Amino acid sequence: MKNYIADIERALYDVRDADKSIYKSDAGLTEEIIRDISKRKNDPPWMLDFRLKSLETYRTIDLPTWGPDITALNMDEIVTYVKPNAAQVNDWSQVPDEIKNTFDRLGIPAAEKKSLAGVGAQYDSEVVYHSVQKRLTDLGVVYTDMETALIEHEDIVREYFMTLVPPKDHKFAALHGAVWSGGSFVYVPEGVDVKIPLQSYFRLNAAGAGQFEHTLIIVEPNAKLHFIEGCSAPRYNVTNLHAGCVELFVKDGARLRYSTIENWSRNMMNLNTKRALVERDGLVEWVSGSFGSHVSMLYPCSVLHGDGARCEFTGVTFAGKGQNLDTGAIVVHAAPNTSANINTRTISKSGGAATYRSAVKVTKNAPHAKCSVNCESLMLDDESRSDTLPVMDIEGDEADIGHEAKIGRISEEAVFYLMARGISEDEARAMIVRGFVEPIAKELPLEYAVEMNNLISLELEGQL
Amino acid sequence: MLEIENLHVRAGDKEILRGLSLKVAAGEIHVILGPNGSGKSTLMNAILGHPKYEVTDGKIFFEGDDLTALKTFERARRGIFLSFQNPEEIPGITVENMLRTSKQAVTGDKIKILQFHKELLALMKELQINPEYAGRYMNVGFSGGEKKRNEILQLLTLNPKLALLDETDSGLDVDAVEIVSSGVAKFHNEKNSCVIITHNAQILKHLPVTHAHILLNGRIVKSGGAELVGEVSERGYAQFEVTP
Ligand SMILES: Nc1ncnc2c1ncn2[C@@H]1O[C@H](COP(=O)(O)OP(=O)(O)OP(=O)(O)O)[C@@H](O)[C@H]1O
Ligand SMILES: [Mg+2]
Numbered sequence: 001m002k003n004y005i006a007d008i009e010r011a012l013y014d015v016r017d018a019d020k021s022i023y024k025s026d027a028g029l030t031e032e033i034i035r036d037i038s039k040r041k042n043d044p045p046w047m048l049d050f051r052l053k054s055l056e057t058y059r060t061i062d063l064p065t066w067g068p069d070i071t072a073l074n075m076d077e078i079v080t081y082v083k084p085n086a087a088q089v090n091d092w093s094q095v096p097d098e099i100k101n102t103f104d105r106l107g108i109p110a111a112e113k114k115s116l117a118g119v120g121a122q123y124d125s126e127v128v129y130h131s132v133q134k135r136l137t138d139l140g141v142v143y144t145d146m147e148t149a150l151i152e153h154e155d156i157v158r159e160y161f162m163t164l165v166p167p168k169d170h171k172f173a174a175l176h177g178a179v180w181s182g183g184s185f186v187y188v189p190e191g192v193d194v195k196i197p198l199q200s201y202f203r204l205n206a207a208g209a210g211q212f213e214h215t216l217i218i219v220e221p222n223a224k225l226h227f228i229e230g231c232s233a234p235r236y237n238v239t240n241l242h243a244g245c246v247e248l249f250v251k252d253g254a255r256l257r258y259s260t261i262e263n264w265s266r267n268m269m270n271l272n273t274k275r276a277l278v279e280r281d282g283l284v285e286w287v288s289g290s291f292g293s294h295v296s297m298l299y300p301c302s303v304l305h306g307d308g309a310r311c312e313f314t315g316v317t318f319a320g321k322g323q324n325l326d327t328g329a330i331v332v333h334a335a336p337n338t339s340a341n342i343n344t345r346t347i348s349k350s351g352g353a354a355t356y357r358s359a360v361k362v363t364k365n366a367p368h369a370k371c372s373v374n375c376e377s378l379m380l381d382d383e384s385r386s387d388t389l390p391v392m393d394i395e396g397d398e399a400d401i402g403h404e405a406k407i408g409r410i411s412e413e414a415v416f417y418l419m420a421r422g423i424s425e426d427e428a429r430a431m432i433v434r435g436f437v438e439p440i441a442k443e444l445p446l447e448y449a450v451e452m453n454n455l456i457s458l459e460l461e462g463q464l
Numbered sequence: 465m466l467e468i469e470n471l472h473v474r475a476g477d478k479e480i481l482r483g484l485s486l487k488v489a490a491g492e493i494h495v496i497l498g499p500n501g502s503g504k505s506t507l508m509n510a511i512l513g514h515p516k517y518e519v520t521d522g523k524i525f526f527e528g529d530d531l532t533a534l535k536t537f538e539r540a541r542r543g544i545f546l547s548f549q550n551p552e553e554i555p556g557i558t559v560e561n562m563l564r565t566s567k568q569a570v571t572g573d574k575i576k577i578l579q580f581h582k583e584l585l586a587l588m589k590e591l592q593i594n595p596e597y598a599g600r601y602m603n604v605g606f607s608g609g610e611k612k613r614n615e616i617l618q619l620l621t622l623n624p625k626l627a628l629l630d631e632t633d634s635g636l637d638v639d640a641v642e643i644v645s646s647g648v649a650k651f652h653n654e655k656n657s658c659v660i661i662t663h664n665a666q667i668l669k670h671l672p673v674t675h676a677h678i679l680l681n682g683r684i685v686k687s688g689g690a691e692l693v694g695e696v697s698e699r700g701y702a703q704f705e706v707t708p
Contacts, residue, residue, distance in 0.1 A: 417552040419536035420512050421566035421618065435556025
C-alpha cells in the first residue's frame with residue numbers, strides 16, 4: 001500500500017542560514033574547552049567549578065544500555081559552543097536580518113504580538129532576543145535568558161540550578177552541566193497569575209553542533225504560568241546533538257503548564273531531560289509534541305513531592321522514515337494523595353519506530369496515590385514499528401493505578417464509512433489520523449494545533 | 465435510477481450474491497426481505513463498492529452509468545447513501561465536523577459554518593437527538609438506537625438521490641422507530657428512491673412502499689408489492705424456498 005499520510009512537511013524548518021557565528025569552540029570535550037566556554041560566558045567561579053565537576057562525572061558514566069541506538073553520536077565531533085554574531089536585544093529590528101528572517105518564518109515575532117506575554121529566542125548557543133511585558137515585570141515576574149539570571153539573580157540560580165536534575169543523573173545530564181549555554185529563566189512570585197503564555201524558541205543552525213540550553217522555572221505558591229517551548233533546526237548530513245535540561249519548581253498550590261513542540265531535523269540526536277518538582281496541591285501539566293529528530297529519548301519526569309500534588313501529561317509523537325522516537329513520561333508519587341494522568345498518542349509510518357516508555361513509581365510515603373495511564377499507538381503501514389513499555393513500581397498502600405494501552409492500525413471499515421459519505425480516501429485516512437491525535441491537539445496552543453494538523457497533511461495522488 | 469443485472473459477489477472465498485437483478489426507478493420505495501445471512505448487507509456494500517466485496521459478474525448501473533470503475537466516495541458523490549446496519553465509531557471526529565466535511569464533499573460547495581450549524585441543530589431537534597451530540601465523536605459511546613438515528617440525521621443532511629437503509633429500524637424502541645420512519649418519509653419524494661432492508665416492517669408504516677423482494681441464498685426469489693411484507697411476517701420464508 002502507498003503512503004497517504006505525508007511525512008511531516010519540513011521545508012519551513014529546513015532553510016539553513018550561512019554559518020556566520022563569531023566564535024566556535026573546537027569539536028570534542030576537554031577541560032580546555034570547558035574553561036574557554038566558561039570564560040567567554042563570564043561565569044562566576046562556582047559555575048566554572050560546577051562545569052568542571054560535571055565533566056569529571058561525564059567521564060565516569062556510560063551511555064545508556066537501553067533504548068534507541070545512539071552510537072552514531074561521536075562526542076569528539078560535536079562542537080559544544082557556537083556564539084552567533086548577534087548581541088542579545090529586546091527589539092526585533094536590532095536582530096541581524098538573517099537571524100530575524102529565520103524567526104519570522106517560524107512565526108515567532110507574529111505570535112509575540114498576538115498571544116504571548118514574553119518571548120525568548122535562542123540561536124545556536126546564545127539567546128539573541130528576550131522581551132517581556134512591563135506589566136509582568138511590575139508584578140515581580142522575571143523572564144530572562146539564563147546568563148542574565150546568573151548575574152542578576154545569582155542566589156536564586158545557585159539555589160536551584162541542576163538540583164532537580166543533578167549531573168550524575170545520566171551521561172547527558174553530566175554533559176549538560178559541563179557545557180550548558182543559553183536557555184530561559186522564569187520566576188513567578190507568590191500569588192501572581194501570568195495570564196498570557198511566555199514562549200522560548202530554540203533554533204540550532206550550525207552543522208555538527210550541540211545545543212545545551214538550560215530552562216529553570218520557579219513558580220511560587222499559588223502562582224500560575226503557561227510556558228511554551230519550541231525548537232527546530234535545518235537538516236545537515238552530520239549529527240547534531242540537543243541535550244537541553246528543564247527544571248521546573250512548582251510550589252504549594254501553584255500551577256504550571258509546560259507546552260513543547262519539538263521539530264528538530266532528521267540528523268538530530270535529541271537527548272533532553274525535563275523534570276518538575278511539585279509541592280503540596282501544586283499542578284504541573286506537560287503538553288509535549290515530538291515530531292522531528294533522528295533519535296529522541298525524552299521522558300519528562302514529575303516528582304509529586306507535596307500532599308495532593310498533581311501531574312497531567314499529554315503527549316504526541318510522530319515517527320516517520322529513519323526516525324526512532326523513544327518518548328514517554330515518568331511520575332514519582334512521593335507524598336500522600338498525589339495523582340497523575342498520562343495520556344499519549346504515537347504514530348509511526350514509512351519504517352519509523354515510535355516507542356512509548358513510561359515509569360510510574362509509588363513510594364511508601366504515598367498512600368492513596370492515583371495514577372492513570374492511557375497510551376495509544378497507530379501504525380500507518382507494515383514497515384513501521386510501535387511499542388509500549390510501561391513500568392509500574394508500587395510500594396505505597398492503597399494506590400489506585402489504571403493502565404490502558406492500544407496498538408492498532410487505521411480501521412478499513414472506518415475508511416469505508418467516511419468514503420460512503422463522499423469523503424475521498426486520502427482525506428478519510430487523514431481525518432482518522434487527525435481524530436486519533438485530537439485529544440492531544442486540543443491541549444496544544446492554537447497555532448501549534450493548526451501546525452500539527454498541517455503537519456499531518458496528505459499526499460494528493462493517493463492511489464491504493 | 466438503480467439497475468442491477470445478474471450480480472455475483474464474492475467475499476473471502478464465498479460466493480454470496482449469485483445472479484441478483486433489481487430495478488429501482490425514481491419515486492419508488494423498495495423493501496428487501498430475507499433471512500439472516502441471505503446477502504442483504506452484501507448487496508448494499510456491493511452497491512457502494514466496498515473493497516472486501518468483489519463483483520465477479522454482472523453490473524450495477526446508477527442513472528444509466530456503470531458504477532464498476534467508480535470508488536466508493538465517487539458513488540456517494542453521485543447521490544447514493546447507505547444507512548449502515550452497524551455504523552462505525554470514529555474517535556476524534558465530531559458528528560458536526562464529519563457531516564460538514566461530507567456535505568461539502570457531496571455537494572462540492574463551500575459550506576457556511578454557522579448556517580450549517582443552525583440547519584444541523586434544526587434537524588437534530590426533529591429527530592429528537594440531544595444537540596450536544598453534534599460535538600461528540602462520531603458514534604463513539606452511542607447506544608445502538610442513537611447510532612441509527614445518527615444515520616438518519618446524515619441521510620437528511622446529505623439528501624441523496626438513492627437511500628439504502630440497512631436495518632435502520634433494528635434496535636430501536638417504539639418511539640424511535642416512529643421518529644426514524646417519519647425521517648425517511650420526510651426525505652422521500654417523487655424524484656428520489658429508497659431501498660429498505662428490514663426484519664420488522666414497523667419502519668414502513670408511514671412510507672408508500674411500491675415494491676417488495678424476497679432475497680434468499682443470494683438471489684431474489686420473489687418480487688411483488690407491499691403485500692409481500694405481510695405474507696412474510698405471517699408465514700416466514702419457508703414458502704419461498706426454491707431448490708437451486
Ligand atoms: N467480508 C465477509 N467475508 C466473508 N463472509 C462474509 C463477509 N461478509 C458477509 N459474509 C457472509 O455472507 C453471508 C451474507 O452476509 P450478509 O451480511 O450480507 O447477510 P444479511 O442478509 O445482511 O444478514 P442479516 O439479516 O443477519 O444482517 C453471511 O453468511 C456472511 O457470513
Ligand atoms: Mg445485514
